[in-house]
Amino acid sequence: MGYTITEKILARVAGLPSVKAGDEIMAKPDYVIAYDFPGYTDVYFKQMKEEFGIERVAEPDRYAIFIDHMIPAASPKEEELHIGTRKWCAENNVPLFERKGIGHQVACEVGYATPGAFVVHFDGHVSQLGTFGTLAMGIRRNILEAFVRERISMKVPHTVRVNLRGALQKGVMARDVFHQLVRVMGPSSCRFQVLEIGGPAVSTLSTEGLQTITGLAMFTGAVTAIVNPESERLQYALSRARKKLEPVVSDPDASYAAVHDIDLTNLEPVIVIPPTPSNTRNLTDYLGIEIHAGYLGSCASGRIEDMRAAANVLRGRQVKPGFALNVVPTSNELMAAAAKEGLIGALVEAGAFISSPSCDYCFGRIATMTANQRAVSTGTLNVKGRMGSPDSEIYLCNAAAVAAAAIEGKIADPRRYL
Amino acid sequence: MSNALPNLNGRVAFVFEERDFDVDQIIGVKNIKIQDVAELAALAMQSYDPEFQKKVCPGDVVVGADNFGYGHPHYPPMRAMRHLGIAGVIAESFSPGYWRGEISMGFPQVSCPGILGFVQRWDDIEVDWAAGVVRNLTQSKEIAFEPLSRADRQMLEAGGLVPYLKQSSVA
Numbered sequence: 001m002g003y004t005i006t007e008k009i010l011a012r013v014a015g016l017p018s019v020k021a022g023d024e025i026m027a028k029p030d031y032v033i034a035y036d037f038p039g040y041t042d043v044y045f046k047q048m049k050e051e052f053g054i055e056r057v058a059e060p061d062r063y064a065i066f067i068d069h070m071i072p073a074a075s076p077k078e079e080e081l082h083i084g085t086r087k088w089c090a091e092n093n094v095p096l097f098e099r100k101g102i103g104h105q106v107a108c109e110v111g112y113a114t115p116g117a118f119v120v121h122f123d124g125h126v127s128q129l130g131t132f133g134t135l136a137m138g139i140r141r142n143i144l145e146a147f148v149r150e151r152i153s154m155k156v157p158h159t160v161r162v163n164l165r166g167a168l169q170k171g172v173m174a175r176d177v178f179h180q181l182v183r184v185m186g187p188s189s190c191r192f193q194v195l196e197i198g199g200p201a202v203s204t205l206s207t208e209g210l211q212t213i214t215g216l217a218m219f220t221g222a223v224t225a226i227v228n229p230e231s232e233r234l235q236y237a238l239s240r241a242r243k244k245l246e247p248v249v250s251d252p253d254a255s256y257a258a259v260h261d262i263d264l265t266n267l268e269p270v271i272v273i274p275p276t277p278s279n280t281r282n283l284t285d286y287l288g289i290e291i292h293a294g295y296l297g298s299c300a301s302g303r304i305e306d307m308r309a310a311a312n313v314l315r316g317r318q319v320k321p322g323f324a325l326n327v328v329p330t331s332n333e334l335m336a337a338a339a340k341e342g343l344i345g346a347l348v349e350a351g352a353f354i355s356s357p358s359c360d361y362c363f364g365r366i367a368t369m370t371a372n373q374r375a376v377s378t379g380t381l382n383v384k385g386r387m388g389s390p391d392s393e394i395y396l397c398n399a400a401a402v403a404a405a406a407i408e409g410k411i412a413d414p415r416r417y418l
Numbered sequence: 419m420s421n422a423l424p425n426l427n428g429r430v431a432f433v434f435e436e437r438d439f440d441v442d443q444i445i446g447v448k449n450i451k452i453q454d455v456a457e458l459a460a461l462a463m464q465s466y467d468p469e470f471q472k473k474v475c476p477g478d479v480v481v482g483a484d485n486f487g488y489g490h491p492h493y494p495p496m497r498a499m500r501h502l503g504i505a506g507v508i509a510e511s512f513s514p515g516y517w518r519g520e521i522s523m524g525f526p527q528v529s530c531p532g533i534l535g536f537v538q539r540w541d542d543i544e545v546d547w548a549a550g551v552v553r554n555l556t557q558s559k560e561i562a563f564e565p566l567s568r569a570d571r572q573m574l575e576a577g578g579l580v581p582y583l584k585q586s587s588v589a
Contacts, residue, residue, distance in 0.1 A: 024567060141522040141579055142522055142579060144583065187438050187485060188484055188511065188513070191511060191512075221488075276438060383440065383442070383489050384442075389448075390446070390447040390448045
């Protein structure tokens with residue numbers, strides 16, 4: 001019986017010849033990543049010193065800190081948090097990435113998505129590093145273990161394999177694919193397991209699209225998602241990798257907890273209705289619902305293909321007066337590329353408000369909706385209150401559908417604009 | 419090196435029958451940024467049972483359905499529940515993010531397929547860690563739960579993540 005990519009990666013970091021799903025191991029993460037956030041990093045930095053007597057981390061290059069929330073800072077208190085983070089990184093000689101974009105994307109750009117590496121973060125959307133064959137898990141507060149010890153205790157997760165086949169129709173995007181997985185498999189289908197994405201469609205999906213899919217894995221209950229890395233992905237990741245590791249892939253006879261085959265051929269644009277990410281529906285069943293705001297961005301969506309899709313819908317058209325369309329590219333690198341391609345210009349000319357990269361539109365900091373307002377969003381979540389009043393509503397959909405709604409001021413089918 | 423986990427003994431103070439239950443609803447999303455635990459406790463469960471605070475006793479537990487804690491769970495709801503005396507949560511199954519978060523707070527969580535049909539509100543129950551069963555003392559029956567992983571068990575025994583790490587960094 002063969003091994004999954006997850007078992008192979010965890011065997012290496014546990015220092016064992018092999019491990020199997022269910023084994024309890026002590027694993028040494030290749031990278032420990034966090035973004036600064038009140039109650040998280042500031043607390044870890046304090047606890048390390050005061051509770052564990054750790055003045056300096058032993059291997060600073062294993063750690064990486066991102067400043068992507070509260071960018072730009074809007075108060076001295078927020079700036080104080082960032083000052084504390086900068087100070088800790090300088091004292092510890094730990095790499096700090098500030099104002100470069102949303103950390104999960106920047107982590108890929110600067111080489112933490114090393115194929116074959118094991119990465120931990122407190123935030124689960126780090127799972128998108130899995131696009132490049134990196135096992136990247138969000139472990140919430142348990143990240144403290146990785147700050148105070150070399151190894152973390154964990155159970156080797158089982159894997160659910162999903163084979164995707166068929167090509168996407170026009171107007172259908174990776175975002176739809178992910179929400180379709182939740183619809184078909186269920187929001188708890190991969191609980192405590194790894195979602196391994198494979199099948200013939202993987203080579204036709206873009207790298208960006210796979211980042212979208214893997215980055216949202218938590219809403220299937222998965223602890224992360226991973227793809228056996230192939231050509232385009234390896235090329236991207238190996239040229240940026242911070243560490244030389246032999247990429248690994250699942251054996252053909254690896255053992256899976258479940259295998260799903262999902263045909264994308266007839267997939268239509270979907271919409272995830274409030275108030276939970278488990279509510280996937282066909283977009284066409286919700287056409288005409290009045291919408292007041294649109295958000296195109298986040299660690300999940302907000303890359304070139306998302307901005308390109310929105311620009312294709314909006315070029316030569318206008319955002320409806322009174323509709324607030326915010327476009328937030330996922331990283332500086334992507335924003336610059338979008339500018340070169342003319343996407344930023346097209347979106348601005350159509351009436352979009354463009355922000356530099358930041359997490360703030362997604363996690364509830366820039367959250368202005370009043371009771372009874374509704375948004376379409378490519379953000380990560382549609383739970384109550386995420387974009388303002390608990391009595392406002394968020395509908396998740398793909399970037400083209402956000403743009404179409406911005407034109408009409410209601411939920412609209414993007415395919416009529418493409 | 420550590421004390422055995424004390425058994426949970428109490429009543430089923432509430433049964434959340436909704437699957438994929440978003441725990442933020444316990445205090446209401448609009449209250450999620452409140453820090454004061456007494457204030458949180460006063461708000462807890464108001465949309466489910468306005469008399470909850472009066473009825474609950476220290477040691478009581480709550481019961482949940484499948485994938486309990488789905489969504490984007492925050493810590494304040496269960497801080498509030500602990501403040502009211504809730505000693506643990508037993509559910510059909512849990513969402514991993516919620517599970518990790520609460521275990522790291524030292525708050526016992528019991529994954530017990532079948533629990534929904536096994537208890538009714540206000541039944542007296544016991545979680546026997548050593549025997550690996552939940553006993554319904556009111557109805558005189560028992561049901562097995564899924565064993566904790568070694569690390570989760572040690573974390574609960576230690577009383578949460580920080581004491582656990584302190585303990586095991588010396589061990």
